[in-house]
Every structure is written in structure tokens, then in C-alpha cells.
Amino acid sequence: MAKENKIKTKFNLKKELKLAPGYIIIILWTLFIFVLLGWILAASMSTTADIFAGDALKFPTGLHFENYIQAWGSGGVQTFFMNSLLYSLVSCVLLVLICAPAAYVLARFTFLGNKIIQTSFVSAMGVPITMIVLPLFGVVANMGILNNISASKVTLIFLYVGINIPYTIIFLLTFFANLSRTYEEAAAIDGCPPSKTFWKIMFPMAQSGIVTVTIFNFINIWNEYFLSLIFANNDQLRPVAVGLYGMLESMQYTGNWAGMFAAVMIVFLPTFILYLFLSEKIIGGITGGIKG
Amino acid sequence: MKRNKGMIIGFLAPAVIMFLLVFLYPICRTVAMSFFKIDAVTSTADTWQFVGIGNYQKLFTTDIFKTAMFNIGRIWLLGGIIVLVLSLLFGVILTSGIRGKKFFRAIIYLPNIVSAVALATMWKQYVFSPKFGLLKGILDTLGFHELAKTQWLAPENVFWALLFAYCFGMVGYHMLIWMSGIERISPEYYEAATIDGSNKIQQFRYITLPLLKGVFKTNITMWSISTAAFFVWSQLFSSVTANKATIVPAQYMYMNTFGGGNAVTERNAGYAAAIGIILCLCIVIIFTVCNAVIKDDDLEF
Numbered sequence: 001m002a003k004e005n006k007i008k009t010k011f012n013l014k015k016e017l018k019l020a021p022g023y024i025i026i027i028l029w030t031l032f033i034f035v036l037l038g039w040i041l042a043a044s045m046s047t048t049a050d051i052f053a054g055d056a057l058k059f060p061t062g063l064h065f066e067n068y069i070q071a072w073g074s075g076g077v078q079t080f081f082m083n084s085l086l087y088s089l090v091s092c093v094l095l096v097l098i099c100a101p102a103a104y105v106l107a108r109f110t111f112l113g114n115k116i117i118q119t120s121f122v123s124a125m126g127v128p129i130t131m132i133v134l135p136l137f138g139v140v141a142n143m144g145i146l147n148n149i150s151a152s153k154v155t156l157i158f159l160y161v162g163i164n165i166p167y168t169i170i171f172l173l174t175f176f177a178n179l180s181r182t183y184e185e186a187a188a189i190d191g192c193p194p195s196k197t198f199w200k201i202m203f204p205m206a207q208s209g210i211v212t213v214t215i216f217n218f219i220n221i222w223n224e225y226f227l228s229l230i231f232a233n234n235d236q237l238r239p240v241a242v243g244l245y246g247m248l249e250s251m252q253y254t255g256n257w258a259g260m261f262a263a264v265m266i267v268f269l270p271t272f273i274l275y276l277f278l279s280e281k282i283i284g285g286i287t288g289g290i291k292g
Numbered sequence: 293m294k295r296n297k298g299m300i301i302g303f304l305a306p307a308v309i310m311f312l313l314v315f316l317y318p319i320c321r322t323v324a325m326s327f328f329k330i331d332a333v334t335s336t337a338d339t340w341q342f343v344g345i346g347n348y349q350k351l352f353t354t355d356i357f358k359t360a361m362f363n364i365g366r367i368w369l370l371g372g373i374i375v376l377v378l379s380l381l382f383g384v385i386l387t388s389g390i391r392g393k394k395f396f397r398a399i400i401y402l403p404n405i406v407s408a409v410a411l412a413t414m415w416k417q418y419v420f421s422p423k424f425g426l427l428k429g430i431l432d433t434l435g436f437h438e439l440a441k442t443q444w445l446a447p448e449n450v451f452w453a454l455l456f457a458y459c460f461g462m463v464g465y466h467m468l469i470w471m472s473g474i475e476r477i478s479p480e481y482y483e484a485a486t487i488d489g490s491n492k493i494q495q496f497r498y499i500t501l502p503l504l505k506g507v508f509k510t511n512i513t514m515w516s517i518s519t520a521a522f523f524v525w526s527q528l529f530s531s532v533t534a535n536k537a538t539i540v541p542a543q544y545m546y547m548n549t550f551g552g553g554n555a556v557t558e559r560n561a562g563y564a565a566a567i568g569i570i571l572c573l574c575i576v577i578i579f580t581v582c583n584a585v586i587k588d589d590d591l592e593f
Contacts, residue, residue, distance in 0.1 A: 015389075016391075019385075019388060019389065019390050022385035022388055022390055023390060025381070025382075025385060026382065026385055026386065026390070026396050026400075029382070029400060030396055030399045030400065033399055033400070033402060033403065034399075035426065036414055036418070036419065036426065037402075037414075039418060039426065040414050040418060043418070051424055052423055052424060054423075054424050056424065098306045098307050098310065099307055101302075101303035101304075101306075101307075102303055102304050102306070102307035102308070104303065105299070105300050105303040105304050106304070109296060109300055111300055117304070117308065120311065120315075120316075121311070124311065124315045125517070126513070126517050126575055126579070127315065127319065127572065128517070128520040128521050128542075128568065128571045128572055128575065129521055129542075130520070130521070130541070130542050130545055130567065130568040130571055130572075131318070131319060131322055131568040131569070131571070131572045132314065132315060132318035132319060132322065132568075133318075133568075134318070134321075134322055134325060134333050134549065134561060134564055134565055134568065135317065135318040135321035135322060135325070136314070136318050137333055137334075137549075137550075138321075138333050138334050138335075141333070141334045142334055142336075159314065161310065162310050162311075162313065162314030162315075163314060165307055165310050165311055165314070166311070166315070169307060194296055194299050195299045195302070195303070198299075198303075219405050222407070223405075223406075223407040223408060223409075225407075225408060225409060225523070225524045226521070226523055226524075226542075229546075230546075230550055240407065241407050241408070241409045241524075242409075244407070244409050244410065244413075245409050245527075245528070248409075248413055248528075257417070260413070260417065261417075261418075264410045264413050264414065267407050267409070267410045268406055268407065268410045271405045271406065271407070272402075272405070272406070274405075275398075275402065275405050279398040279401070280394070280398075282401075282405070283397060283398065283401060283468060286465070286468050286469075
């Protein structure tokens with residue numbers, strides 16, 4: 001229903017001419033995005049001297065992949081990158097394990113408090129982070145674990161999971177609500193207990209929704225900044241966003257601009273690669289185009 | 293029903309417990325904190341001094357906080373107009389039957405998946421660079437050599453530089469929301485209008501716009517929520533010290549509690565809590581006003 005299956009229309013000059021102003025605006029905007037990203041990519045493989053001479057796109061001294069090696073190694077991106085990977089992956093798995101059962105129960109069963117819980121989750125999506133960060137920091141600081149690396153990593157993952165719970169549940173809730181009830185009825189007749197029905201039948205059926213919400217969570221956690229800035233107070237803990245900020249500050253003084261752009265590219269690449277393969281799924285997920 | 297009880301509790305418990313710990317408890321405590329004078333954010337409740345609405349009164353007589361509120365207000369209003377108009381324009385163009393719709397849509401949304409730190413760096417260090425900047429290059433090519441010499445990041449321009457860079461990154465998301473609304477409008481309306489002899493602009497004015505009221509509400513809500521969290525861009529565009537032109541409440545709050553910098557004269561975590569409450573109240577007010585003014589639930593999301 002949602003997808004229009006139009007037969008490819010023949011090229012019609014009159015029609016295309018009418019749309020020309022639209023084409024011009026859209027092409028200019030996309031061109032700008034291409035130039036912006038393309039130049040950063042070129043600059044990351046150039047040298048600082050070439051960038052300042054305005055020759056970033058000409059590569060007068062060839063391609064300099066060593067910018068990447070340097071940023072990755074001595075620049076410290078490796079640690080940040082691995083941290084981010086750990087935080088994002090673990091948080092995404094935990095989010096699915098916590099939210100999918102909860103969303104299913106909220107979507108399928110009527111019980112006292114169902115409506116209130118749903119409303120709470122929806123409202124929580126509008127709560128600014130500034131509203132919750134102070135008490136959270138107070139608690140964590142008083143537990144005295146801010147100097148313990150592994151305890152701090154656990155804390156960070158706990159927080160990333162916590163703040164993404166409302167969104168994940170609401171997303172999966174709509175998804176489960178759209179699945180047909182007939183499977184559960186059939187399973188119940190065959191004597192399958194409801195919790196087993198969920199894990200064996202409904203959870204696998206919700207796979208596409210779970211994948212979509214996981215991509216969103218991954219991108220959100222990968223790019224998360226405010227919480228990481230406050231709770232990751234050590235280079236060994238920092239994820240890419242905060243680590244990159246620190247590197248930018250120092251690279252401005254050392255004047256290594258090519259290295260700075262290489263670091264920017266390294267941070268940008270994982271989400272970009274995800275997007276390259278899954279842009280349709282991501283876009284479909286945002287516009288609520290959930291197909292059951 | 294009875295035999296499902298255990299399952300309902302078991303399935304819900306982890307999510308609800310996390311929610312109570314990460315949202316409900318901190319929200320209640322922040323509300324309480326905003327009425328006390330608190331030396332450090334780690335101070336226990338027995339050292340708090342009750343000051344009533346003193347923190348709020350003090351905030352609204354502090355120049356730097358008023359500046360921060362003024363800035364976030366400008367970002368919300370001007371940025372909102374720019375982003376919602378541009379994204380609607382793009383949404384309308386992309387749904388008007390042009391070729392390569394999916395391609396253009398994917399590219400326009402692309403900036404939204406880039407880390408804000410990376411995106412802000414691209415703008416600050418490249419587009420606005422006075423030496424090799426893209427803006428300088430474009431203006432020079434077009435022959436505006438005087439304009440090309442503008443220092444975009446100088447104190448008098450930096451707010452606008454920041455605003456446009458931020459808007460650029462937000463357009464894609466709002467475009468998608470508009471597009472999903474536009475695509476839900478039945479083509480029959482347009483066919484009928486075409487038969488009755490109305491042109492494209494009339495159709496947009498009398499069919500598309502009125503039917504997008506609900507989507508408009510969604511857009512304003514989402515825009516307000518992301519504006520309240522506005523932080524990274526200010527921090528990147530103003531470096532370590534507070535810059536009057538770009539400071540926003542979240543940044544002031546961060547300095548007040550964790551940072552220091554030149555903006556803070558007196559450490560009081562109660563102020564920080566009050567700032568959080570004020571931002572939250574702004575969202576609630578905007579949301580309530582929107583719901584009261586725009587009554588249209590036909591196109592819900």
C-alpha cells in the first residue's frame with residue numbers, strides 16, 4: 001500500500017522542463033554536500049602545506065595515506081574508535097534484549113498501567129538531557145567509580161542503554177502492534193506458553209523492525225556527545241565524538257590540518273558505510289514506513 | 293490472563309527499572325535541586341540550603357544566562373523558519389515527480405548521520421576558513437571579492453555562521469517528515485483540482501498546506517526537542533571560553549557544573565538544575581501551544 005509501483009514513465013521534455021526549477025535547487029544542494037565531503041576526503045589525503053596553498057584537490061605531492069596511519073596510531077583515534085565500537089555494539093544488543101519483550105507486552109496485553117507506561121516512554125523522548133544529567137552524575141561520582149576504567153565503561157553503557165530505551169520501545173511497539181495475531185493463536189492452540197511464543201515466533205518475525213531500530217541506536221550512540229563528555233573523563237574511556245573534540249583542540253596548536261581532516265574522516269566512515277548499504281531502510285524507519 | 297501475569301512482569305521489569313533509574317528519579321531530583329543552593333553536584337541532600345525560587349530569580353538577572361536564552365530563542369525561531377521552509381521546499385520538489393528521487397533524498401539526509409563534532413569541524417575549518425574556505429572560493433568565483441574577505445568566524449558573524457551550519461545539518465530529517473506527510477495525501481485531490489483548472493501553486497496553497505497541519509506539528513515538536521539539546525555546535529564554534537555570541541543554556545549549565553571557563557562566578561549546582569527545568573518547561577509550553585493552535589489529528593505519526 002505504501003509503495004507506489006509506477007511503471008517507468010517515458011521521457012517527456014515538456015514535463016521535465018516544468019520541473020526544471022526544482023531540479024536546479026535540489027542539484028545545487030546535493031552538489032554542495034558532495035563538494036563539502038569530497039573536499040574533506042581530499043584534504044585528509046593531502047598535506048597541511050598543500051591545503052593552505054589551496055591545492056588540496058590537486059595532490060601536488062601525491063596521496064598521503066600516512067595521515068590516516070598517524071591519526072589512527074599516535075593521534076589516539078584507535079582507542080576512541082574501539083571504545084565507540086564497544087559501547088555501540090554492546091548497548092545495541094542490550095537495548096534489543098530489554099526493549100523487544102517490553103514492547104511486545106505493551107503492544108499485545110491489556111493490563112493496569114499499560115497506558116501510563118506507554119505515555120511515560122513517549123514523554124521521556126521529549127526530556128532534554130540537561131534535565132537528567134546532574135543527579136546521574138551525582139550518583140555515579142558518589143559511587144567512587146569514576147577512576148576505575150572498566151567500571152566507568154559499564155556505567156557509560158548503562159547510560160547509553162537507559163537514554164535510548166524510550167525511543168526503542170515506542171518504535172518496536174508500533175511494529176509488534178502491526179504483526180498479525182494469528183500466529184500467537186495457533187501457537188496457543190498447540191500448547192506453546194506465551195513467553196516461548198514470543199522468543200520462538202514473534203521475536204524472529206519482528207526482525208526487520210529490530211534491525212532498523214538497531215541501526216538508529218548504533219548511529220545515535222556512535223555520535224553521542226553530551227553524556228560522554230561528562231562521564232568519560234579519561235582518554236582510555238572516550239568515544240570518538242569526545243575524543244575527536246580533544247584532538248581538534250590540540251591539532252589546532254600543532255597545526256596538523258591534514259591529520260585533523262583524516263581524524264574527521266575516520267569518525268565519519270563507520271556511520272557512512274552503514275548508510276551506504278542501508279539508507280533505504282534508515283529512511284523508511286524515520287518516516288514510519290513500517291511494513292508488517 | 294492470570295497465567296500471563298508472570299510473563300508481563302518479567303518482560304517489562306528490566307525496561308521499567310532502567311526507566312525509573314535513568315529518567316524518573318533524575319527528573320524528580322533535578323526538580324528538587326533547582327530550589328536549593330548546592331555547592332557541588334556531588335553534595336549529599338543534607339548539605340543543601342533551601343532558597344525557594346532564588347535560583348530562578350538569580351538566573352534571570354544574570355546577563356550571560358539571558359544572552360544564552362536569547363541565543364537559543366534566535367536559533368529556535370530563525371533556524372526553525374529556515375529549516376522548516378527549506379525542508380518543505382525540498383520535500384515538495386522531491387515528491388513532484390522528478391527523476392532520481394531516492395538518490396537525492398538519500399544525499400540530502402546524509403548530513404544527519406554524520407557526528408555533529410565531525411560536521412561542525414567541516415564547517416568551521418573548511419567552509420568558513422578565511423584562507424582556503426569553500427565560501428571564500430564560491431564568492432571569489434562569482435566576483436564578490438570584497439564579500440569573500442569576510443571573517444565568518446569573527447565575533448560579529450559567528451552566530452550566523454553557526455546558525456547556517458546547524459540548519460544545513462537538520463534539513464534532511466525534517467524533509468523526510470514532510471515527505472511522508474505529502475505522500476499520504478491522496479492523488480485524487482490533485483486530479484480533481486487539475487480538472488477544475490487550478491495550477492500547481494494554487495494546489496500547493498489550498499490542498500498540500502492545509503493537509504500538512506499535523507505534520508507541521510510533528511516538525512515543530514521535533515525541532516524544539518533538538519534545539520533544547522543544542523550544545524556541541526556552540527562548544528565547537530566558541531572553543532574553551534564562553535563566547536557571548538554563541539553561548540546557549542546547555543553550555544552555560546555545563547560550565548556551571550563541570551567546566552569552569554570564564555562565565556562562572558559562583559558554583560551552584562542548583563542553578564544548573566534550574567536551567568534544565570527552564571529548558572524542559574519551554575518544550576512543554578511549545579508543545580501545549582502547538583496542540584491548542586493546530587487541531588488536526590487526521591495525519592498523526
